[in-house]
Amino acid sequence: MKKIAIIGSSGGNLYNLGGADPEKLLGEIYAQCESAGFEVSAVQFIAADASMDNARPTTAAGVYTLSEGRGTKAKRTYHGKLADVNGAVKDTDAKIAEDIRNGNIDGLIVMSADPGRANIEVFRAAAETKVPIVGTGGTSMAMIAASGAKVVATSGTTGTTSRTRAVSFVASLAKHWGMKYRPDLGGASAAGSGSGSGSGKSLFKRINIRSIMIPALPGFIAMAIVLAASHIPGLEKLNDIFEILLKGLPVLVAVLAAKQVSELDEVSIVSGIVAGVLSVEGGLIGGIIGGLLAGIFVRYLFELCLNWRFPMTTVNIVAGGISGLAAGLIMHYLLSPLALMAGDYIKLGISATLAYSPILAGLLAGLVIWPAILAGVYHAVILPLVLLEMEKSGFSFLGAVDMVGLVMVAAGINLANIIAPRERSEAAVATPGLLINLGFGTFVESAYPFMFANKVVFISAIIFSGLGGMLLGYFNVMGVAYVPAFVSPFMSNNALKMGIVMAIVMVLTCIATVIANRFKAIVKNQPSPQVTQSIK
Template identity: 30%
Template sequence: MGTLTLPVVRMSVVLIGSSGGGTATLGHTDPAELLNTIHQELLKVEDASGITSALFVSLHGGKGFDSACDTDKATLYSVSEGSGGECSVQVVKSGKLKDVNQRCVELDKALAQQIFKGEITGLICISCDVDVHSSTLKAAAEKKLPVTGSGGTSLSAASSKFGIHLVGNAGGSVATTSYTRAVSYTHALATAWAKRYRPFASQRHVPQWTSILCACLPAFWAVALACRALNLVMPLLSDPATLRKLLILLQTHALPTVCSVVMATSLAPHHGSTVLMSSALASVLCERSVLGGLSAGWLVATLAQRVLYGCIAWDVPATMTNLVVAGGLGVFVALTIAPVVPYFQLLTELIRQIIHTVLDGRFPGVGFLFGVLFCWGSKYGYYHAVCLPLILIEMETGTGALCGSIDEATLVCVSAGICLANLVVTPSLDDQGIDETLALSQRGLRINLLFGDFIEAAYPFMEKSHVVNIAGYLASGLSTELLTGASELVLSSAYLPLPLAILLAKDPFRVSVAFAVAFTLSFLGALASNLLNRRDQSETEKKT
């Protein structure tokens, strides 16, 4: 006889409830996000089907149910049967709370029938109204379903009125997030079912540190401009004490905090505001060190999941769990990272010193070579991996960067010069029409000069013509050579309008000359190439 194979019993969950009392924040106001987060976490349990049915009422405008009245606007949400992907959240009814609740009562009876038929193996209650959901709660009590959830008042009322079987650390929801609650509910039900729960099973994309540093560019850009403006304004004031405090904060804490928050939220986006708060706290002792901020954010993101699950596994209530992860973990990481921060400061200072020493003008030709390599690197995929991170490390303490000025010269001005030449004399390109060439060049010229971006506009023309390519590299090298020898006076930033990039430097004249050389040489080279192409094309047409 063959071996008898028993069918696998799928663990199915019903969710009932509302956006709750108080201010209904931290996930309550986005029902789709909340339900999907819980559904995805339930799927990490052995033989679980996630949320198969749900009735969730949310008040409009983020209002809490503590002060709700029958005439308030509300929406009733439901879900289709859970699957391997996101559950499909649907709007069942929207209108006055009284009418929405009436519809919810009707649908609640259908949920109760599912429980009586044995189709449901677990119940999650989130700030549920025990009168609206009386049918489901009675059925859950009679079938002895494991019940978990949050919202202390409603759970206490449901337990005393219906005798439901509460499991796990079901309780209050103050200061919790969607993810905290999802882990809490899932662990409670998995334990009650005696099923294996794998909270670390999901494989998430982990961005590189350099990518995260580059993502912080807006903050570096703003801090450098603000610090430059404050340094210009303060000597004109009789009492600049307030501005001086602001300057110090910008130079010491703004960028490490931003780097920490962006790192943590990039690596652990599912934790939401929890890692945001924790990473902000973790960065307080990382003054003048963006590497310290990045490391603090990385530690928060790495430890948050473990600490959160550890608290839930030890039956720590969800609210206290979030207090530990969002608050206690941040302070712990700050104290842990503090002894290492001075070494990070030395490392980034060493990088700055190497750049400025190599380009201090004592070695003729080094600046030229550096400019050529900078231009070459941007064309062949090294810009975001090497060039931009070097610029940001230079700007760590709120100053401009020598590599920032080189960026504007070798990339922005070179690209703008080539684009202008194409508008003066349109090149002859076999695979690109005149209209497309003119449109690309117009856009490239405008964006490069006014916004310090779109250097890629020149790449197709550099690749098509050796003359344009050589002119671009020559312009990059000579302009960089002109920037060497007085690095502290020519610090600027990438992604700035050309006039603003000039004003950011302490020696605007020297920067202007370098930018003008880069623009003019690339313009002349591209112009010559276009004229030669036109001549060759004309001669070919005469022969034919």
């Protein structure tokens, strides 16, 4: 196992690109070292509370070291003025230099180091032993190379992130030693935690429509809010804002898709934006496909550039810019028309079903929606359909079914268990559930305990959800999910009818649950036949 020392500071330009968060910066390096099979055996990292370009002697600063020996995570072992740091790190500097000379350090990762003062002994030892060095920081790395040290890879910090720098450092050392290394792009949450959450999955296995759609939901809600507000007299001009937001939705999902696949933070975000802008004509599906292509290209180009030993700044430019452009051009000239056609056919299928029999369509949607969420397929199947509907008009029939069939049914069950619970303790459980149902239009899972404990409640939930869907179909009501219940009617195409359907379903579910609770309580308190016989 190769042993690594991390040397440096939060730097000038580096401070604005990750150096201001030393724990995350060091944690990313630890995650990549673990993935490569390296051991971080020493750390001397000076973290100032301001960029070194603007720092003063009185600026607060800390020093991160391995105070408890090797194999532990880096901790802040000193905190004081920047002017006093050089004295505070003198012993650590000498100790790491001794380890280098004794062969206990095989390589150095350097970031904005100070080879003339704070790290003088380390780099003297490195020049003597010729241990390989990788790092960033133009001035410091030039001084280190001039001293005769063995610099195998160097780069600037512009355009880089803590994760891409860490990957570059470890990839360069692994290549120098002829070792296999697969980047851990799951990241790390704390300095030296030694446990990145890297998924270890292939690019295609990381593709998950559910985890693209759910984070995108706030954007669709924002669009629906603007559309609802545009119907208020005097605010008609907001319809122009709605049109702009509508065009931005493909960009939104493209960014999320690219980030999900590549897991390269800002690099993948930039790539997703470029691809998304060029995928706008493909609609929502076009944005997703463009983002996925961008994410795949980002990873491929990123690793290719690392293998070619490009400077890290160039790696990010190529991976983020070229990959997004390539994916976007493929979408714009080839796939966007097909993606738009697919989205239109899906929306046409929903519209045709509603046109054929809106009552039947509503009934089926209402009956299916609870089993779908219980089976875990709601967010993978129904939510994408909701968002596709909203992409066209800002409203969704399935979104209205969600609000009525899930949220209002759950609210009715929770209300019943506040008014007439089987046991007093259940009221305390139901109260926060009801408040979240009505106040935020979510947390339908709060009804699960009552549904699973009583088959009558479970069956009535599905029945009244189906009834709500029928009424929505009959009145031709479309709406939005995941909004407060009192706002939902005003974000539908018919506020009065939406409000009536919501109230009917909630009240009927509440009544059915109260009756079920009372019946079960009577049965529970009824003496058994044996007890009755003995009394006689």
